Amino acid sequence: MNHWLTAPILIPLLGGILQALMGYAPITLRRTLALATTVLILVSAIVLLVLANDGSYRIYAFGNWQPPFGIVLVLDRLAALMLVMTSVLALFCHLYAIGGADEGNRQFHALFLFQLMGLNIAFLTGDLFNLFVAFEVLLIASYGLLMHGGGTIRTVPGLHYVVLNLIGSAIFLISVGMIYSVTGTLNMADLAVKVPQVTGESLNIVKAGGMMLLVVFGLKAAILPLCFWLPRAYSKATAPVAALFAVMTKVGIYAILRVYPLVFGDEAGELANLGMDWLFPIALATLAMGVIGALGSGSLKTLVAWQVIISVGTLLAPISLGSEAGLSAALFYMLSTTWTVGGLFLVSELIANQRGSANDRIITAPRMHNRTFLSVLFLIGAVAAAGLPPLSGFIGKLLILQSVEPGFEMAWLWSVLLVGSFLTIIAYSRAGSIVFWRTVDGHLEKPDPLNGRISVAAGALTALAIVLVVFAGPITRYTDATAEQLHNNNAYIEILQMPMVGEDD
Template sequence: MLQHLPVLPLLIPLLGGILLLLPPLADSDRAQRWAGSAIALAALAAALLLLWQVDARGTLVYAVGEWHPPFGIVLVADRMAALLLVLTSLLLLSVQVFSSAGEDQKGRFLHPLLMFQALGIQGSFLTGDIFNLFVFFEILLIASYALLIHGGGKQKTQANVHYVILNLAGSALFLFALGIIYGTFGTLNMADLQQKAAHLPATDVQLAKAGAMLLLVVFGMKSAMLPLHFWLPRAYEAAPAPVAALFAIMTKVGIYSLWRVHNSIFGEGAGELANIAQPWLWPLAWLTVVVGIVAVLASQTLRTLTANLIIVSVGSLLLMVAINGADATAAGLYYLVHSTIAAALMFLLAGLIIAQRGKAEDRFVQARPVTQPVLLGGLFFIASLALIGMPPLSGFIGKALMLKAALPDSAGWIWPPILLGSLAALLMLSRAGSTLFWRVRGDNDEPVRVQPAQQLAVWILVLALVALVIWAGWLTSFMQQAALDMLNGLDLQQLLLPAGGYHAE
């Protein structure tokens, strides 16, 4: 059983999504809700088991159908991938539970679509070659197209059209990049590419650089890096609350891909291709944070504010990618996990606030009071502390680790944008909280209360933030080893490649 463990995080949402589309589960809303939550819980259990096995035994490799690389489909579960699988499964469980309180009544197929979205995200983290990274990108994007428009409406339709067109263009660029890289390297297996990068003939170097830079554009688009970030605020604001919460991890797939491809394959040992993206990443990452800060200060709704804070967090993570070292990668990985959970929590809270404020929704205007100000206000305070990066929550640890990773060489580049981002978050979240909970008028004559399922979903994410603090010591050591495994890649090559590697004829 254990030898098939790496494929379980894919099989569970795949088969679960199919079952939710078929009778008898498809005929009963109650059955869909219970089954969807049970499947998400099973996916989380499988991801935790995989994390435990990877930590104990090292990187696990699964060759589908016993077709070994570089010809077959290979899944690679190392420490970084396993940790991000746990994060994805945790978000899936939370949004499945939250959706069971009535969001699934606003449109069809929400629960199976969430499964297929998780399938694409988890496959992106597990794949061992770039072509299958493209395949899983398409799976998560196709599911996201339907999820974004769940419930219908003019705003969602407009946002979806822009989102679809941009991502179709990104997919075309991805295919061009894959064709160029395969033509120059003769393989798309990540371990094989890393082994061959330093020994590429001089005649193929320029073509390989073109393919690598195209991949930088594609991954920059997926991660919302400037100037390809403009799709994110509109899409995330239009999406339903549980969908936006799951979308919080989509930009991190782009960050993860940059780590895997540009910091590993085209990293320090890649000869003439070494660190090809770094001269571009430094200014673009810095500007992404700056533009995100400006957008945060101009935000007029809680959903828009949260979306723009995601852009700031993306810029901060890109700075860690630009540093390209084990300490920076480990710090970025911790902050990635924290920022994803915190943003998802705030999106779910925005959905609850919208339901209780009537026509004012989550706009920063005077409106009727929310029905449960103590509950929602307390949860908002917790989520705000996390997003700002204040103690005692995990945001403080994540930002402290990133600031430490910048010492001594890059502090002048890294410290100002990260600290200014925290200041902007503090100012705007203070304004948001005071407006949403204190600037009230009249009475709430249509009281809407938080459903038990919604409250459970929110507390799952709150407890996850607390767990990041309680087990911070173990997690930082784990992430340090995960960063070393990813950057070195030597063990990965020995596991995947035959003696001497594979050389195309």
């Protein structure tokens, strides 16, 4: 067993406990330790990415209890990619937060680290019940983060977020109970072996459990019609929290990627490709709904929140078609859109702080301070989000378009994605022209100068859209290998059925 697999979980766990115990310590000390913890999480994620790049699976069984009975962590290329994507985003969000956004809540950093722990458990677990536990850990932390900053504007969206996710958790628990009642296991590799053997009346129980599970993952991913809670919740959260939440919908998408090709894949007999016929049209409808919401947005944060929904539809459409090329393209686009949306949330907050009472609303106002710097950041983020060349969003969408085989699906995907991208360009152009160029006479009260930390965090996260273009070749080779590995379910099943001995590899 390789103990490195526990690092992305133990580091935020210990860091979060330390932060909880030192709530009354000087804020400078708490910030330093919190940022150091996030850096260590990133380092451990990079180490795991290097390990996973050889294409093999690595397993860690807690207490040396052999699967399917014990708690098992599994590292492969997909898990490593998700860990790195999340830790990079978290680092810049945390750097932005210590610029002042963390004030007013002594447990902000503890909640931030516990949420990272929950995310990392979700990406590494090899068991459905522990995936449920991971969801609960990250959701409990997210409830506190969503309310961070106080104010009644966060109360109602926060209540909707909490209630819907509690309902989702209840359905999750019921669905895994139904599956366990038939198969006697929740280990994903073991399920991949036992689900094809289910027959008779038990088949309907597993099918119902699988469909309910897909609804839960759809709620986490914010697909139509389970997406309307997201724009208000994300747009009212503080900037670093909203930016970190850009990865939350990707957890639902990751769960679909991890569970359904493995447990309900081509070899699952009568349950093969369960729910995938529904997923493609729902994905396109989600994309279209996101575009409509973006066009009608009244503030920059709301616009970016609808961009999250656009990205969900864009990701799930090629994934639902089941090809390796489509999956690889979706993974590249996932990296691009997660970091781009995170950067746009941070930039939107910077803009709001420079516009006085106008805040981030898309209305005319006196000329803002630091307009040139902020307009460049917004332009880069908008171009990447809309999918215009030469930034990473364009490459991601181009790969998605190229991955679809000629036919009915190709006609629909190309039409919806291209028209949606065009309308998204209009939405960002409208917002940018009003906020930056359609100024009115008057003077804004001079705001505080841009903090160095928050400027660096917003600028660096936005600039990743350019970095992804520079390293597009190595990244696409990695996503190609990841897609190939995900389609080879036999290797995943075999490695978890082998007896594990030894302490390290």
